[in-house]
Amino acid sequence: MFDGHHLLDIVHKSNASGMDLIRDEEFESKSGTDIMEAPSGDDQDPSNNQRSKKKRYHRHTQHQIQEMEAFFKECPHPDDKQRKDLGRRLGLVPLQVKFWFQNKRTQMKSQHERNENSQLRAENEKLRVENIRYKEALSNAACPNCGGPAAIGEMSFDEQHLRIENVRLREEIDRISGIAAKYVSKPMLPYSNGISRSLDIGFGNFGPQPGLVGGDLYGGNDLLKSVSGGSGPTEADKPMIIELAVAAMEEVIRMAQAGEPLWIPSPDNSTEILSEDDYSQTFPRGIGPKPLGLKSEASRESAVVIMNHVNLVEILMDVNQWTSVFSGIVSRAATLEVLSTGVAGNYNGALQVMTAEFQVPSPLVPTRENYFVRYCKQHTDGTWAVVDVSLDTLRPSTMTRCRRRPSGCLIQELPNGYSKVIWVEHAEVDDRAVHTIYRPLVDSGLAFGAKRWVAMLGRQCERLASALANNIPAGDVGVITTPEGRKSMLKLAERMVMSFCTGVGASTAHTWTTLSGSGADDVRVMTRKSMDDPGRPPGIVLSAATSFWLPVPPKRVFDFLRDENSRSEWDILSNGGLVQEMAHIANGRDPGNSVSLLRVNSANSSQSNMLILQESCIDATCSYVIYAPVDIVAMNVVLNGGDPDYVALLPSGFAILPDGPTHHGGGIPEAGGSLLTVAFQILVDSVPTAKLSLGSVATVNSLIKCTVERIKSAVGGETA
Template sequence: MFQSNMFENLHHHHLVDMSNKTTESNFDMLRDDDHDSKPGTDIMEAPSGADQDPNQHPNKKKRYHRHTRHQIQEMEAFFKECPHPDDKQRKELGRRLSLEPLQIKFWFQNKRTQMKAQHERYDNTQLRNENEKLRAENIRFKEALTNATCPNCGGPAAIGEMSFDEQHLRIENARLREEIDRISGIAAKYVGKPTLTYPDVSSHGPSRSLDLPMANFNPQQGMAGEMFGASDLLRSMVGPTETEKPIIIELAVAAMEELIRMAQVGEPLWVTTSDNSSHETLSEDEYMRSFTRGIGPKPMGLKSEASRESMVVIMNHKTLLEILMDVNQWSNVFCGIVSRAMTVEVLSTGVAGNYNGALQVMTAEYQVPSPLVPTRENYFVRYCKQQDDGTWVVVDVSLDNLRSSLISRCRRRPSGCLIQELPNGYSKVTWVEHVEIDDGAVHDIYKVLVNSGLAFGAKRWVAILERQCERLASAMASNIPAGDVGVITTPEGRKSMLKLAERMVLSFCSGVGASTAHTWTTLSGSGPDDVRVMTRKSMDDPGRPPGIVLSAATSFWLPIPPKQVFEFLRDDNSRSEWDILSNCGLVQEMAHIANGRDPGNCVSLLRVNSTNSSQSNMLILQESSSDSTGSYVVYAPVDIASMNVVLSGGDPDYVALLPSGFAILPDGPGQYEGGVHEVGTGGSLITVAFQILVDSVPTAKISLGSVTTVNTLIKCTVERIKCAVASNNL
């Protein structure tokens, strides 16, 4: 009886009525003639026709509106990401800041005008300076030609002889300048100060430690949202100061050199273990001897993690670079490990047409899909450059030393990847991860996984990239492959369903880890099986049902290999053994989209046929995904009418989803042997998470009954899985 009533309540809240849509009223177009207001601070609003007095001069009716500091900060931050917001973005920003869309529009127009004027003034100054340099150089060359003597006879030198020497010097000078202009030009352009004198970055040149100043910096309080109870460091970070930018550039150059050597050099820097020829460890003593420049010695209390991995992926280097240099694409593709990311400031966009020389300051938070493993936060610079042999390199390095207020629990030494273009359109990727971390807060059952490097190391980054390349290749298919079956009849319907599944997985990954943006509450005790819950308010989001959403998650260990657990949870035939919502009903696959070489990598539309009439004909969207470092089974109940729109090729963004599911990780690098039941011997670490709409009113209070219901639901699911594993002897 409990299961039936609970399901009716949960299923009712998952369905969304898409028929009610509010039509926004149209505003009259107003003339933007506010040329006297200060851009970014004031905005002048022209009166509407009804407000005008024909007996007064029009100019006396103009109204000025001064934005608040918070409004300006929000719009400045949005401007960095998107200087040209569309109507939808202006409405959303206006709603958040209590401004009309036209006020938003005028502010962005004024801001763009201001930036254009600043750039034009700077460009004019640069052109004048360059012209003066060319004139001075021309005069010097003429004087050299006039006063030159022949080294053989002592007489005047021939014009041709001197021209050759001068031309040779100029060519050599141009070659050397080209090497440093990509970096020093950034300093000259964005810092507005004399170019730094860079040290020799060759392996034979002098090495020195950077003297990084400890600037006085007080981070702003985090812009906490409705569900955030504490300040959020990542969201409060501001861009580098003018004095910091040259230091960042020099640090990026040194990091680039270090990453290349870390990726290409073998012993004695990387030592192969005797018991496993494929596993390498970094010699810290050799590392400190080889790289004396950089971010300095390892702080007390932190330990080093270093790993590298190579793999050929089915993606060309241009697409891969675009993913790595676009923060939104990067965080989406690597959503299993990147919980949040933001570009703080772009110092250089690189050469026109590619990312050669691109440099940007970023923040990111890295996660393991479990509330039991603290996330790792970094404030860093990302630098992209093409080498002489055609190889592309993308490197990250922490900037924590620039800010005295940043007490970092994780420092990112030069990490990133080398990308080599292959003839068949594929790319060979060599990934290096090198961090210094205090992982004392990691729960005991995850310590072996984290210490092995499988949680945050290079192997996990490369495995996720390989899996996502397969998924992207499937999504780009222009026809319906033979592996697809069911009710999908058009390529458009297939793409819409894949897009909906992608959003479902992103939502699941963003809410299952220990991100500092979440406020998890433990319901009881401190064991690994205890349930952690948090609440979210959903308002004006077409992709979520409006109201109060209760998220719950727990992690536990099973002495079963991850592959077997993954197959059990994704199998339609065994779903009734653990899924309380199916109520022992027959599960039928209505549609199947294969999106990887592994048969388990697919998107499915399932129908649950239950004897209970109120639960019959329920649809479930599910995506199962697996790679060598972890697996996911993510699903969400969906409205039948909405899925009909998706299957016909309609926009999936308006389908409301509250995803639930499982993240399955190995408990360590060991191999499982029968009869051994210890963490680190080849078992599985499983995180199960649910999202439940407990009230359709966003301002409602959470009742104790709702918390008890979701707690019981998740604990029953865990017990059913354990019982099924024991009875089936998986």
């Protein structure tokens, strides 16, 4: 730590030299700016030497000074020719012009140095104050081992600060270990090998511990205080949540790495099945016995994705990014409380209490709502693990429809920015309310299972890589090559997809009303009022959705719906007009993953030159074709890199799933049948306070039924 007074001496010396320079400058300015007239013959006489000292000066006019000031701004160092031209124009000799510019440059230099001196003085004062504060802090520092005073030269200030923080953390760990011992009826463990395992959130060897999990803790122990639906855990709950998270971490890692007999191949070797008997023997504690009426679902899937492990961990631990990337599965999510933010500037050791609602893109499949803790840990081999485990037993609800057993993923770093992901999903659910046509898919575990999570993650990683790509070939017609335009259009399409996904499922945040049709599938409708959302047109929005089965493979249905050439066969609003693709952005390796801007050239003048933003995406478990009419002026702003948040969208579209696991291999299913959900959002009144008319409902009902019939007629006649 240098002495601030030494710097102050330097500044004083600099000031002194600066003052000398100013005095010289003033002398030079006077002798140069006001040029002395040439002496007469009498003045040259030695006898008149006294009179020669009385110099007469020529003062510049205001016009001459203004002209030279203006020229100085353009050229501070004029050459001989420029000085002669300027002097001729202003009625000055070149020597006068030369002296004026010299003095002006000296004046500017001294002014600049004065400003620098002022800044140095201010910085010196700041350093002097900090120096005093650091010396006082070090003089009062205590040794963390003996508690006595620490010599100033023994350690840096940063090291001293870290040691004091470690002492504080050790005291906090001891305090929490005491609380844990009180509530889980186990002896208090010393810091070195006990509860520190829980707060450091390490990965150790956990054997059965009576009274911890699966015993009285989940059997209605009156020491547990219930958590209300929207609030976080109580102080008494937190030690048990920590213990539960650590045990869940060990369970997920072992389930991700184990083979037979825990995981056994299915009869057709297309997937793995968890042996419940072996599971109950391997993990006897768990989170308590399975409640009556619930059945188990377990699945495991691995894949290599084009994203580094740091970004993957950040996506999983940031609830907004997690909801955005998995918008097809996560309809709603929130972080209720952060128990730990992690250490070392990352999420290592982070603990979050969360709620989330998981969905299938259809109003015919009830959502699954969970209250759980999410825990992230980096292990000694460099592998990251992010695990969830249900806390539903801490809530006041007496009936649980879904309970999340330890689930999550392991992330292993690979070269070139890739990562290997092993995903484990394990839940206990009551799925009796699932519609008949979706039951085979849900029973197989593919609707909410690990394969769907991994497939969606892989596709979204490709989408993010496409958004960041800079080497876009400019040869193809309609390809958006400017990074700003690509980024804005992809951001707008992402918002469109999220809006569609959150509005098409059976979320508890929405209330669907069933309209029974004659001879057609049931249509479900709901209304929303949009007032202050800049991304939605103001007024009453009517959403209508229906799901039905087609004896056609999902890939064929997807290709038919995304092709602009076949759009007139099902899109009633295009009125048979020609649909042309104006621009597109590739969104992955599959050609079906893209964002397009379509123009509808309709004979109807009111729809002439209408633009449609469309995103199509497909993976091994699900595919979407989502679109929304957009304003031409607004899209021009977006294509030029403008802010897309204020473009109003009402997305409609299709969600396509396989009808079961029969032909569900490793790739995109090209056999079997399809489960197709059709959904529309229409602005029925621009006044938010208006009441919905029965005529509007009938119109939307007819629109969606007519669209369904057209699709069935076009592709439904073929057999699988």
